[in-house]
Amino acid sequence: MITKTRLEAFSDGVIAIIITIMVLEIKIPHIDTIDALKPLIPVFISYVLSFLYVGIYWTNHHHLIHTAQSVNGKILWANLNLLFWISLIPFVTGWMGENHFSKWPVVFYGIILVLNSLSYKILAQVLIRHHGNESVLSKTIGKDLKGWGSIAAYALAIGVSFISSWLGLVLYFLVAAVWLIPDRRIETAG
Amino acid sequence: MITKTRLEAFSDGVIAIIITIMVLEIKIPHIDTIDALKPLIPVFISYVLSFLYVGIYWTNHHHLIHTAQSVNGKILWANLNLLFWISLIPFVTGWMGENHFSKWPVVFYGIILVLNSLSYKILAQVLIRHHGNESVLSKTIGKDLKGWGSIAAYALAIGVSFISSWLGLVLYFLVAAVWLIPDRRIETAG
Amino acid sequence: MITKTRLEAFSDGVIAIIITIMVLEIKIPHIDTIDALKPLIPVFISYVLSFLYVGIYWTNHHHLIHTAQSVNGKILWANLNLLFWISLIPFVTGWMGENHFSKWPVVFYGIILVLNSLSYKILAQVLIRHHGNESVLSKTIGKDLKGWGSIAAYALAIGVSFISSWLGLVLYFLVAAVWLIPDRRIETAG
Amino acid sequence: MITKTRLEAFSDGVIAIIITIMVLEIKIPHIDTIDALKPLIPVFISYVLSFLYVGIYWTNHHHLIHTAQSVNGKILWANLNLLFWISLIPFVTGWMGENHFSKWPVVFYGIILVLNSLSYKILAQVLIRHHGNESVLSKTIGKDLKGWGSIAAYALAIGVSFISSWLGLVLYFLVAAVWLIPDRRIETAG
Numbered sequence: 031m032i033t034k035t036r037l038e039a040f041s042d043g044v045i046a047i048i049i050t051i052m053v054l055e056i057k058i059p060h061i062d063t064i065d066a067l068k069p070l071i072p073v074f075i076s077y078v079l080s081f082l083y084v085g086i087y088w089t090n091h092h093h094l095i096h097t098a099q100s101v102n103g104k105i106l107w108a109n110l111n112l113l114f115w116i117s118l119i120p121f122v123t124g125w126m127g128e129n130h131f132s133k134w135p136v137v138f139y140g141i142i143l144v145l146n147s148l149s150y151k152i153l154a155q156v157l158i159r160h161h162g163n164e165s166v167l168s169k170t171i172g173k174d175l176k177g178w179g180s181i182a183a184y185a186l187a188i189g190v191s192f193i194s195s196w197l198g199l200v201l202y203f204l205v206a207a208v209w210l211i212p213d214r215r216i217e218t219a220g
Numbered sequence: 221m222i223t224k225t226r227l228e229a230f231s232d233g234v235i236a237i238i239i240t241i242m243v244l245e246i247k248i249p250h251i252d253t254i255d256a257l258k259p260l261i262p263v264f265i266s267y268v269l270s271f272l273y274v275g276i277y278w279t280n281h282h283h284l285i286h287t288a289q290s291v292n293g294k295i296l297w298a299n300l301n302l303l304f305w306i307s308l309i310p311f312v313t314g315w316m317g318e319n320h321f322s323k324w325p326v327v328f329y330g331i332i333l334v335l336n337s338l339s340y341k342i343l344a345q346v347l348i349r350h351h352g353n354e355s356v357l358s359k360t361i362g363k364d365l366k367g368w369g370s371i372a373a374y375a376l377a378i379g380v381s382f383i384s385s386w387l388g389l390v391l392y393f394l395v396a397a398v399w400l401i402p403d404r405r406i407e408t409a410g
Numbered sequence: 411m412i413t414k415t416r417l418e419a420f421s422d423g424v425i426a427i428i429i430t431i432m433v434l435e436i437k438i439p440h441i442d443t444i445d446a447l448k449p450l451i452p453v454f455i456s457y458v459l460s461f462l463y464v465g466i467y468w469t470n471h472h473h474l475i476h477t478a479q480s481v482n483g484k485i486l487w488a489n490l491n492l493l494f495w496i497s498l499i500p501f502v503t504g505w506m507g508e509n510h511f512s513k514w515p516v517v518f519y520g521i522i523l524v525l526n527s528l529s530y531k532i533l534a535q536v537l538i539r540h541h542g543n544e545s546v547l548s549k550t551i552g553k554d555l556k557g558w559g560s561i562a563a564y565a566l567a568i569g570v571s572f573i574s575s576w577l578g579l580v581l582y583f584l585v586a587a588v589w590l591i592p593d594r595r596i597e598t599a600g
Numbered sequence: 601m602i603t604k605t606r607l608e609a610f611s612d613g614v615i616a617i618i619i620t621i622m623v624l625e626i627k628i629p630h631i632d633t634i635d636a637l638k639p640l641i642p643v644f645i646s647y648v649l650s651f652l653y654v655g656i657y658w659t660n661h662h663h664l665i666h667t668a669q670s671v672n673g674k675i676l677w678a679n680l681n682l683l684f685w686i687s688l689i690p691f692v693t694g695w696m697g698e699n700h701f702s703k704w705p706v707v708f709y710g711i712i713l714v715l716n717s718l719s720y721k722i723l724a725q726v727l728i729r730h731h732g733n734e735s736v737l738s739k740t741i742g743k744d745l746k747g748w749g750s751i752a753a754y755a756l757a758i759g760v761s762f763i764s765s766w767l768g769l770v771l772y773f774l775v776a777a778v779w780l781i782p783d784r785r786i787e788t789a790g
Binding site: 257271401 | 673694698703
């Protein structure tokens with residue numbers, strides 16, 4: 031049986047770096063006027079959104095692994111798979127911010143969110159299979175309507191972005207707002 | 221009840237990255253003369269100031285969480301909120317250093333310091349509410365005159381910077397100097 | 411006797427940073443069309459390959475140190491030596507991706523993989539010498555045919571790359587695929 | 601009494617980032633010939649030297665804190681002071697490598713090494729004062745002839761660099777070689 035300590039430590043490290051390197055995309059202006067900050071506003075908004083999402087993944091990951099009792103090789107790789115997709119968030123964040131939330135960057139942002147959600151689901155499934163259907167972990171994850179709902183909302187946002195990418199952006203913010211309310215199912219059970 | 225281990229580990233990771241990426245703003249000169257280092261002096265001073273401030277936040281965060289017994293979802297997000305504002309310190313540090321401590325960058329540096337202080341206060345409050353008013357944590361934080369005094373000093377520095385931004389900078393250094401003396405209230409209680 | 415906790419924590423930190431900074435090589439395009447992503451495809455493939463390899467080193471390192479009971483100064487340096495060679499993976503990854511998998515970058519990628527494998531073997535040997543030939547650790551590592559096989563495959567890939575560097579790349583992916591299957595020898599013994 | 605866990609974790613994080621960001625100075629060439637790697641050789645040598653030094657600081661820090669039983673506010677700041685000077689190593693590393701080990705960069709590299717050594721000594725002194733002269737920690741640190749010898753060697757290397765900076769570089773490598781032998785005094789006592 032492998033301890034989960036290093037899985038947590040490594041994930042914390044990777045997520046901490048991802049959440050922090052995004053700030054490097056807010057390029058320091060060479061001029062010292064207050065106007066020099068204006069072009070940075072979309073990059074900043076994009077950073078705020080992604081900080082929220084990476085934060086959400088960190089807190090949910092925290093809760094999910096907290097209820098786990100042990101891990102195996104498959105779980106390590108399902109976790110690495112999730113970290114891989116989280117690691118692409120800085121790229122789409124920068125692309126979206128620099129292009130003022132135009133169509134394709136917003137669409138791709140949504141695709142990365144969907145892939146992150148699915149990877150999170152895979153990790154949850156692998157954990158359930160390892161702990162058994164009757165485990166506390168399995169019961170606390172349950173049907174995960176919130177997770178499926180988010181994926182549906184991302185898909186909607188992607189579709190909507192072909193008409194108005196700003197509306198897509200608003201949807202991403204709304205889903206993030208819903209997740210800010212911590213997942214009481216796992217929290218109370220843990 | 222959620223353990224605070226990962227909150228500490230994640231915060232350590234984020235703060236470690238923030239304190240280190242600031243050094244990347246000291247761009248390596250392509251010339252090998254000693255004169256090539258001169259233009260880097262303001263960037264270096266700016267780095268020293270921010271290293272002190274991020275160091276102060278790390279030590280205070282260390283003390284604050286040390287006295288905590290458990291955490292909840294709200295505390296996780298109050299902590300992420302604090303990390304968000306700390307993550308903007310490298311940006312204002314670079315902007316201030318590159319523009320030789322001129323008015324607007326110094327003003328914005330102060331604004332970020334105020335927002336950091338307020339976020340720290342929110343985190344402290346959320347922790348007190350979770351532990352109760354009669355807890356050791358609540359008593360050690362107390363009225364936090366040092367925290368309020370700092371915010372007042374930052375506000376003063378911001379105002380003063382419209383007359384002389386160098387005076388504002390001196391004030392930031394003075395507040396940092398006061399904080400270098402470790403917070404004995406929490407330390408002795410912990 | 412030195413505890414292995416910090417060796418694990420430090421290695422996790424370094425590997426987490428290495429796996430994450432590689433993503434910075436996928437430069438954000440200034441244009442918002444879907445065509446702007448096309449030139450990034452080789453850089454992305456290169457990133458995927460190296461993410462797999464760094465992930466493999468992390469999971470194997472996890473298993474290897476897990477079976478260790480204590481560490482000494484030599485082990486610390488054998489570990490730092492491994493981290494040094496892992497730290498060169500982002501460089502060869504970027505070089506290979508930017509030059510669309512042409513001969514020399516693919517050859518150098520293989521050389522770095524060989525040096526990583528040998529460093530891992532040195533670490534394993536130093537650990538075995540510290541724990542004794544009759545230790546659980548020694549028995550679980552065994553003859554390490556998988557490790558020697560990988561080095562042989564890298565050497566083959568390097569040679570093949572002088573004829574077709576794409577074939578070399580395919581070989582690197584195949585070896586990675588073999589390693590994705592977690593090392594059951596150590597896992598079950600641990 | 602404050603636990604040393606977070607001091608170790610934070611230091612591990614900072615040192616891990618410092619040792620890794622230095623590799624970013626080895627800029628990826630846009631050409632795919634083997635000749636494109638030649639201009640990188642001095643940058644690479646500089647990286648190797650600094651990797652050794654940061655590695656030495658990490659292992660010594662590991663041993664030093666390992667023997668400590670508790671920490672206080674002063675120790676936290678003496679530690680932050682050491683991390684500050686270590687954080688300047690990537691800068692002098694890059695400057696030295698890019699300018700092919702010419703006089704001033706090599707001199708400055710030595711100055712930073714001296715300041716690092718002194719900061720390490722301050723940390724050791726603050727730890728001794730906290731644990732008492734009769735403590736195990738105090739006895740294992742002892743007179744620290746190796747530390748003073750290194751500072752003397754750095755000073756010599758700085759002076760010699762005004763005649764031949766290559767000789768200065770050789771001296772830095774020699775001191776690093778001496779430190780590679782782990783500090784048995786602390787290791788056996790711990």
